[in-house]
Amino acid sequence: MAAVVALAGGCGGPSSEEExxxxxxxxxxxxxxxxxxxxxxxxxxxxxxxxxxxxxxLAEIAAAKN
Incomplete structure (x- = not known):
C-alpha cells in the first residue's frame, strides 16, 4: 500500500489537478x-x-473552478 500512497503523491496526497x-x-x-x-x-x-x-x-477541484 505504501507504493500506492507514493504514486498518489505521498501521505499528504496530491495537491494539484494535474497531480x-x-x-x-x-x-x-x-x-x-x-x-x-x-x-x-x-x-x-x-x-x-x-x-x-x-x-x-477532482470533483472538488472542478466544483471550485465553477
Missing amino acids: IRKALNNVDAMIAKQQKAPGGYQNQEELGKLKSELERQ
Missing part, C-alpha cells in the same frame, strides 16, 4: 495490471478506495 490525474492514471494502470496477474486481486479494495478518493478530489 491527481497522474495519480488516478497510475491507479488505473495498477488495477489493470493486477487483474491480469494470477492472484492479483489482493490490493483491489485498497486501490478502489484510493481511486474513489482521487475522483472525489
